[in-house]
Amino acid sequence: MDKLVISGGHKLKGTVSISGAKNAAVAILPATILSDGVCKIENIPAISDITLMCRILSDMGANIKMINKNTIEIDPTKMVFCETPNDLMRGMRASCYLMGALLGKFSKASVCLPGGCDFGTRPIDQHLKGFKALGADYDINAGVIHVECKKLVGTHIYLDVVSVGATVNIMLAAVKSEGLTVIENAAKEPHIVDLANFLNCMGADIFGAGTDVIKIRGVKKLKGVTYSIIPDQIEAGTYMAAAVATRGDVTIENVIPKHLESITAKLEEMGVNVESFDESVRVFCDKPLQKCNIKTMPHPGFPTDMQPQITALLSTVEGTSIVNEAVWDNRFRYIEELSRMGAKISVDGRLAVVEGVKKLTGAKVSATDLRAGAALIIAGLSANGKTTIENINHIERGYENIVEKLTNLGADIKHISHIFPEEEEVSGI
Numbered sequence: 531m532d533k534l535v536i537s538g539g540h541k542l543k544g545t546v547s548i549s550g551a552k553n554a555a556v557a558i559l560p561a562t563i564l565s566d567g568v569c570k571i572e573n574i575p576a577i578s579d580i581t582l583m584c585r586i587l588s589d590m591g592a593n594i595k596m597i598n599k600n601t602i603e604i605d606p607t608k609m610v611f612c613e614t615p616n617d618l619m620r621g622m623r624a625s626c627y628l629m630g631a632l633l634g635k636f637s638k639a640s641v642c643l644p645g646g647c648d649f650g651t652r653p654i655d656q657h658l659k660g661f662k663a664l665g666a667d668y669d670i671n672a673g674v675i676h677v678e679c680k681k682l683v684g685t686h687i688y689l690d691v692v693s694v695g696a697t698v699n700i701m702l703a704a705v706k707s708e709g710l711t712v713i714e715n716a717a718k719e720p721h722i723v724d725l726a727n728f729l730n731c732m733g734a735d736i737f738g739a740g741t742d743v744i745k746i747r748g749v750k751k752l753k754g755v756t757y758s759i760i761p762d763q764i765e766a767g768t769y770m771a772a773a774v775a776t777r778g779d780v781t782i783e784n785v786i787p788k789h790l791e792s793i794t795a796k797l798e799e800m801g802v803n804v805e806s807f808d809e810s811v812r813v814f815c816d817k818p819l820q821k822c823n824i825k826t827m828p829h830p831g832f833p834t835d836m837q838p839q840i841t842a843l844l845s846t847v848e849g850t851s852i853v854n855e856a857v858w859d860n861r862f863r864y865i866e867e868l869s870r871m872g873a874k875i876s877v878d879g880r881l882a883v884v885e886g887v888k889k890l891t892g893a894k895v896s897a898t899d900l901r902a903g904a905a906l907i908i909a910g911l912s913a914n915g916k917t918t919i920e921n922i923n924h925i926e927r928g929y930e931n932i933v934e935k936l937t938n939l940g941a942d943i944k945h946i947s948h949i950f951p952e953e954e955e956v957s958g959i
């Protein structure tokens with residue numbers, strides 16, 4: 531397995547540019563199959579989740595052309611109904627968006643239960659409740675969900691929990707249905723708004739994305755368009771946390787500062803200076819940091835996808851900080867790895883009690899999932915000595931060129947390939 535080797539203790543300084551949002555891209559790519567023409571998607575992040583989604587769509591008959599590393603053209607017009615490629619589907623959570631997209635396109639879908647990061651149980655009951663309300667029947671057999679309908683008819687759907695995935699899937703199924711669908715208690719994440727904007731560019735009639743009531747009036751046709759994905763809120767937040775962890779001074783470009791408000795608010799509470807401009811934020815520290823409590827929540831609350839990174843940061847802030855993970859049952863598995871580096875954190879269910887230590891020390895650790903991997907990078911950048919991170923395939927799922935971006939900021943980080951272990955690559959991922 532490839533690994534990352536970090537020599538910690540270098541302050542990050544300079545400018546980093548943020549890539550397109552993973553969680554918007556993995557919803558928009560399946561959405562393109564609803565189009566009656568060719569779609570060109572720009573600002574796609576060059577990450578392994580996107581490669582996998584493209585392989586799945588291509589296996590199912592979509593014609594995919596890479597224009598350059600961040601622009602993809604998708605022609606879904608020759609697709610005929612088929613089952614999804616199960617081995618590939620298990621590689622990512624967002625593969626479940628093919629349920630809504632295929633249901634909207636062919637009135638049926640046979641989709642293997644999705645994979646993705648392991649945070650305990652990841653039910654899809656709200657997705658299925660939405661499909662059923664729209665008029666589809668489903669059954670689950672040997673790990674494959676089959677959903678089918680004569681036609682989809684608009685309806686009112688109240689989500690029992692705020693779910694990004696269910697909101698996306700219902701939007702995809704409802705966009706070409708008959709009549710009006712209203713999703714109440716919908717997710718409000720920036721990627722939900724981006725998906726709605728993309729579908730509306732194609733000719734959909736979606737109103738209210740970004741609030742908790744989304745209204746979708748079904749349309750007969752969706753046309754091919756050119757669309758550019760929004761910047762990645764979590765990638766930006768990760769660089770903000772890395773800048774602070776090394777007590778550096780970093781300007782993060784190509785961001786939507788509004789999307790970063792919950793992260794900015796918490797960093798400011800810790801005593802960090804965050805200056806917001808039109809499309810960038812500058813993060814720097816000029817005084818000792820203060821402890822701070824965090825509770826993750828659906829947008830606009832503090833994002834669960836920033837919880838591991840902020841916990842890594844708090845592990846070296848004096849005093850006791852409490853981190854409450856209110857979205858996922860089990861998103862603290864990485865704490866054991868941080869402890870190897872000297873972090874003093876105890877976990878009780880969904881609460882982590884973080885006793886700040888003066889310094890972490892480098893160690894051999896393993897990324898347990900995508901954001902856990904990001905947290906270990908942040909810990910390694912701030913630690914004394916050498917940190918080796920294994921299982922970096924998780925990190926490659928969501929961060930474009932992270933080694934190169936951090937190196938340009940002054941970090942000492944190397945990607946060691948398992949094929950050529952003696953050669954140290956600078957821009958492996």
Ligand code: EPU
Pocket residue numbers: 553556623624647651652653654655656657658691692693694695696717834835857858859900901928
């Ligand atoms: N839930 C249900 N029933 C459902 C669906 C969800 O009970 O039918 C619960 C979940 O168990 C969880 C909560 O609702 O407790 C939120 O789950 P949600 O459906 O919003 O999560 P998701 O769609 O599976 C997306 C992101 C995750 C991110 C969550 C929460 C994508 C591809 N994934 O997952 O991102 O943590 O929303 O914001 O958009 C990541 O990028 O690292 C990542 C894991």
